[in-house]
Amino acid sequence: MKSYCYQLILLGQDFGIKDEIIEIFRKRVEDLGIVWKSFIIIDSENFEEYTDSSPAFCIYLGSKKNDKNFTDLDFLTQVTKDASLLLPVVQGTLDNFGDCIPELLNNYNGINLDEEDRSQKIEQIVNNILEGFSLLRRNRKVFISYKRDESTNVAIQLYETLEKHGFDVFLDTHSIRKSEPFQDELWHQMADSEIVIILNTSDFLGSYWTKQELAIASQLLLGIVIISWPEHTNFIPNHAQISYPLLLQNSDFENSYIYSTLKERPLSKIIENVESIRARTLASRRDNLISNFIKMAEEEGYQAYLDSYKIISMVKNGKDIIVVPAVGIPKSLNYELSSSFVEEIKKKKFENIFILYDATCVRDFWLRHLKWLDSSLVIKSLNILEVPAWLNS
Structure with missing residues (x-):
């Protein structure tokens, strides 16, 4: 299987902070329990390794005031074309920000760096990278699907190991409170996950509910890891867009006799x-x-634009509107957004902001909660299934 990495891209003129950013970022990543080899550092020397099919966060290090000798412009153009997250960093104050960065970054918010608050600003840069990659534990959801009578030991082992590596893991025996409606909560948790791990034991597909979990994982476009037990020939149909199969051997178990x-x-x-x-x-x-939102908008005669924050902007009924895509279940954190984007909203004074989400498998009580938030906040929620009607309203 091709390996996908988080891409941290550093372009521009290094003024003595590139290595420091990488060092502090690596420490924060390892403190979160995330394996460092899941990341690739890209600069002008190895830019050919960059791909638009993996998450990317680019830092552009600007030049000094009135020094228009900007570097890496071809690479920067490619990154902005792919709408990768990008943060310009300049020396001194922000008063001359436009003079220190290439023209194509004029619409980006940046961070200034001076010696007085150097450490604080580098921490801010690293925090922006962590936010951009959604690396904090609350954003790293994994759902384990298994049959209790066949693979409980391995399921619990995976739960504990994934937690140590910075994931927020859902395992029904550990994660559902006794008062919760069991199956509704399962689907809700799956909708908020990114990865489903299937423990494909001999009778995994013998259960109606495990079949449902597989079908819904595919419907939600989740990544699926299928771990099959030794000599197991019960084929799982693969309808997932992104999946990885692993066939275990007897030698992979501490005790192969009882697995x-x-x-x-x-x-x-x-x-x-x-x-x-x-x-x-x-x-x-x-x-x-x-892409689904933009297609719907274009079908109704609207022009929707994707900007540098992977935010959609458009004009509807004479009003400037921005639409913020939220993968998984919208929460208050989606409404707060990242620090960089909040500043951009303030600067441009947007008043019509929508959080775009997919309501598939989201529990009714959470949809009611979103309606309550809509009545209480300037920012509103927008279900992708309701977009056609919303566009015509």
Whole structure:
């Protein structure tokens, strides 16, 4: 399977902070329990490794005031064309920001760096990268699908290992409160996940509910990791856009006779591929939501534009509107957005802001909660299924 990585791109003129950004970012990543080899650092020397099919965050290091010798413009043009997240960083104050960056970055918000607050600003840069990649635990959702009577030991082992590697893991025996409607909560949690791990034991497809979980995971465009037990020939039909199959061997288990817990080697391989598929799924689901919205808008005669923050802007009924795609279930964090985008909203004084989401498998109580938020906040929610009617209203 092709390995997908999070791409941290550093372009422009390094004024002594490039290595420091990478070092602090790496430390934060490892503190979160995320494997560092899930990332690739790209600059002008290895830009041929860049791909638009994996998440990317670009930092452009601007020149000094009145120095128009901007570097890496071809690479920068490609990154902006792909609507990758991008943060310009300049020396000194922001008063001369436009003089220190290429013209195509004039609409971007940037960060200024001076010696007095150097450490604080580098931390801010690193925080922006973490937000851009959705690397905080609350955003890294994994759903484990299994049959309790066949693979509980491995399911619990994976739950504990994934938690240590910075994932927020859903396992029904550990994650559902006794008072919750069981199946509704399962679908709701799956809708908020990015990856589904299927423990494909001998009778996994013998259950109606495990079949449903597989079907819904495909419907939601989730990444799927199918872990099949040794000598297991029960084929799982693969309708997923992004998936990874792994056939275990008897030697992968601590006790092959009873198929107990997994040894370290196959466990590490699973974690590595979950991270890779998560990177690819994150980019794919966001792009799918965006492309569906833009297609619907164009069919109704609107022009919708995708900007540098992967935010959609358009004019509807004479009003400037921005639409913020939210992968998974919209929460208050989607409404708050990232610090960079909040500043952009303030600067342009947008008053019509919508959070775009897919309501598939979202529980009724959460949809009611979104309606309540709509009545309480300037920012409104917008279900992708309701977009045609909304465009004509």
